Amino acid sequence: MKIFYWSPFLSNIATIDAVVNSIKSIKKFDKKKKIQPYIIDATGEWIEKSDKTKNLNVISLDKKKYYNSLPKGGYVKSRLPQILIFLLSFNKLRKLLKHEKPEYLIAHLIISLPLLLFNIFDFKTKLIIRISGTPKMNFLRKFFWSKFSKKVKIVTCPTKTTYDNLKRLKIFPEEKLKILYDPVISIKHILINKNETIEKSLSKDTYILSIGRLTRQKNFSLLIKFYNEINKKYPDIKLVILGEGEERTNLEAQIKKYQLEEKIFLLGFKKNVFSYINQCQCFVSSSLYEDPGFAIVEAGCLNKIIFAADSKTGPSEILNESKRGYLFENDNYKSLVNNFYDYKNSSKEIVYKKKIEIKKYCKNFTFFSHYTKLIKIIS
Numbered sequence: 001m002k003i004f005y006w007s008p009f010l011s012n013i014a015t016i017d018a019v020v021n022s023i024k025s026i027k028k029f030d031k032k033k034k035i036q037p038y039i040i041d042a043t044g045e046w047i048e049k050s051d052k053t054k055n056l057n058v059i060s061l062d063k064k065k066y067y068n069s070l071p072k073g074g075y076v077k078s079r080l081p082q083i084l085i086f087l088l089s090f091n092k093l094r095k096l097l098k099h100e101k102p103e104y105l106i107a108h109l110i111i112s113l114p115l116l117l118f119n120i121f122d123f124k125t126k127l128i129i130r131i132s133g134t135p136k137m138n139f140l141r142k143f144f145w146s147k148f149s150k151k152v153k154i155v156t157c158p159t160k161t162t163y164d165n166l167k168r169l170k171i172f173p174e175e176k177l178k179i180l181y182d183p184v185i186s187i188k189h190i191l192i193n194k195n196e197t198i199e200k201s202l203s204k205d206t207y208i209l210s211i212g213r214l215t216r217q218k219n220f221s222l223l224i225k226f227y228n229e230i231n232k233k234y235p236d237i238k239l240v241i242l243g244e245g246e247e248r249t250n251l252e253a254q255i256k257k258y259q260l261e262e263k264i265f266l267l268g269f270k271k272n273v274f275s276y277i278n279q280c281q282c283f284v285s286s287s288l289y290e291d292p293g294f295a296i297v298e299a300g301c302l303n304k305i306i307f308a309a310d311s312k313t314g315p316s317e318i319l320n321e322s323k324r325g326y327l328f329e330n331d332n333y334k335s336l337v338n339n340f341y342d343y344k345n346s347s348k349e350i351v352y353k354k355k356i357e358i359k360k361y362c363k364n365f366t367f368f369s370h371y372t373k374l375i376k377i378i379s
Contacts (some may be wrong), residue, residue, distance in 0.1 A: 098123065184292075278302055
C-alpha cells in the first residue's frame, strides 16, 4: 500500500515534524512492511530538510528547486508563494497521482490543491486531509470546503477541540471526522538526547524555557514583559528562548529596553531541545494559538511544569483547564505573572500531581499511539 504525504511548507513549522514522524512511526511499527510512505516535494522544500528526511522516500514534482527563491515571512509574503505552489504544482501533482496510483494522499498544508484536483479528476487514490486549530470560516473557505467535501475520505484533527469545532460547523459529515494526535514523542529519542551538555551558565532549575519561531504568533514579547515583572521578586531565575525568526530584532530591542541582557537569552535554533527542557525549572508557551503545541507535549513528557496561554485549542485541551499545568489568559502577561506566583506558592503535592497528570496525558502523542490510530483509520 502506497501512502503519499502532501505538505509544502515555507518555514520551520511543527507540521514538518508531524509529517516526518508519521512516516517514521509507519517504518518503525509496520513490521511486515505492507505500507510504503512517500513525501511529495513541491519546490525543493523537503530536499532542504535532508537532515530530517534521511532514509525516507521523497518524490520531487519538479526538477527545478525554487524553494529558496520564494518570499517568506509575514501574512502577505506567505500567501504569494502558496499561490505559486498551487499553480505550478497543479498539473504535476495530477500526473503523479494518475501514474503512481497511491492508496491514500494525506494532505497537511495547501490542502486546497488536492481538494480541487480530486473534484475535477477521478483518481483511484483516497484523500485524507488534516485540519488544525479553529480556521476562520469566511464565505470563500466555507463554500470551497462544502462544495468539495464529498471527495474527502477522512478529515483528521490533532485535538478534540478542532474535532468539536468541525462537527459544529457541519461542513464535513461527522463519520468522516477522526481525532488523530500528532506523533510528537519518540521515547527512545528523548532518552538518548535529554542529557546532552548545554551551556554551563544554565544549570538545572535555574531558568524558565520557551521554544518556537520568533514570530508574532509565538508572542514572545509578552513573555519578556512577564519576565521583567517576576525578575524583581525572583532575580536568580533566567529566561531562555530557543528559536529563530523575523521578530529577533524587535525582541532584542525589548530586552535592551528593560536592561535584561544578562538575564534573557535568545539562543537561536537548537537541533536538540530535550536537553534544555530537561534542565529547565518550568516551560512557558505564550503563543496566541497552537494546535496542539509540540513543545508543550515535549515538556510534558519530560515531567515539567507548564504554563500556556489559553488559545482555546491545543494548550487548553492538553492542560485540561489547569489540572495538568497552568493556563493563563491569552495575551495577558499579568495573568501569567499571577499564575507563576501561584505555582511558586503551591505545595509540593499539587505541583507533583500536575507533573504526573501531564506526563500521563502526553502518551497520546507517542509514535506508537499515532501509528495504531492511523492504521485503524486507513483500514
